[in-house]
Amino acid sequence: MTSSDKTFGRLLLMPNALDLGAAEVPLTDVIAGGVIAQASRLLHWVVEDSRSARAFLNRVNKIAPLAQPLQQTLIEELPRAPKGPQRVIPGKPAKSAPAPAKPEVARASAWELLLNPALEGHDIGLLSEAGLPGVADPGALLVAAAHDLGIPVIALSGPSSITLAIAASGLNGQSFVFHGYLQSEANPRRARLRELEATSKRLQQTQVFIETPYRNAVMLETALEVLQPTTRLAISCGLTLAEGWSLCRTAAQWKAAKIELPDRVPAVFSLLG
């Protein structure tokens, strides 16, 4: 949009498969050929985790040979964010929330170093461990810095567990909220689930959240404890995986069905009262 764009490289937001590198799914089943070809040509990467990025590029290489050997490809890691659920305290910015736009700060920051190849005219790929970077995943701060510097940002088509889960839920996809992780302590989590149920009922707005896989079963248990019997709860487990499934049932039906959630497969929960 500005004259400087012509000389800058772009920041390409590269989708990753949702199997967390288990290579259970052929990459060509979840990512478009044209996107895989773009990945094969990139010489500069900023990634959530370099090991999983190398695994991704090895998968790419089998489909579209890399433009240069993996050993020579520049792979930088994003600054580490605290792992696991991040609690969002209303009134306080979430840990992961981008800082307010302060171009003069961003220019002096670590972000500019990571974006340097783009300033010198090379495209950079931004890759997370699964799905789209910046959506329920790190990367937003780098994207924000790119905007501040006038680097073109291009999001490439690929799987995102949030939208796949909403589509598969059959709940309202015209109005929805993604909350990330809920509270992990029992009582605040119960209160929060009741609050989400009330909001969903009032606004007919689907409420979406995730949980670390080993707590999937506890999350379902708590939800069935507090939700009204007619509230609909959709769960997508292992989206895009061969054994993956999506179900939407009322709380009463879930209770009766006694379905156990796997403890190693990511799940997305959506509810509508």
Next chain:
Amino acid sequence: MTSSDKTFGRLLLMPNALDLGAAEVPLTDVIAGGVIAQASRLLHWVVEDSRSARAFLNRVNKIAPLAQPLQQTLIEELPRAPKGPQRVIPGKPAKSAPAPAKPEVARASAWELLLNPALEGHDIGLLSEAGLPGVADPGALLVAAAHDLGIPVIALSGPSSITLAIAASGLNGQSFVFHGYLQSEANPRRARLRELEATSKRLQQTQVFIETPYRNAVMLETALEVLQPTTRLAISCGLTLAEGWSLCRTAAQWKAAKIELPDRVPAVFSLLG
């Protein structure tokens, strides 16, 4: 998950390109080869619009020849929802919101007729005019009916403008709301934008909405009129298209830049105060 699944066909949620059939983008740039192959094998479709569905299948056919001639493929249309922006009145269910779960009603409904091929063991593809069915698009009621009938629902990877826009915004992707269309009247829209800005500030939650393309410019104008100068506004125009772009600027920067939005290209707006 139930024994009856074995004999039922599945409902496959098939992504469509975001170019609204203009075929500006090769399908292989936005949809995975494996997904295109699945589309080529389906003999039964339920679609938002049969004309655009035929255009999609013609595009598929050039990459993965259809299992049977298009003329013999069964293409049913979803019952027409009112076109254009649908106003969500808090406290009242949106027109597009799925009805509360009443399996006994769904069984007797038009949905069951549409799902009949799956009950007889055939896979059905659900396709909208752009992106993923059921996300900012019709289809959720059919998916809900499939769940009620015990038909497995599988969401296939593909482009969704909402998540692509959030990724490209650089705003908070750990917590966001999609509101669909806002009010079209000037004053309620102004009030709503102020309300979204306040909420985004309070919860550090990205607020996402869309507008019919011919009103893109008016939406931007109104937003710049009411938003505080430091509030960040991201706009993605023509996502996945060659001429598409995503920019994130403060309201003050947008004002100074005087960027005009195209009136025929879909845009997604995201803000964070």
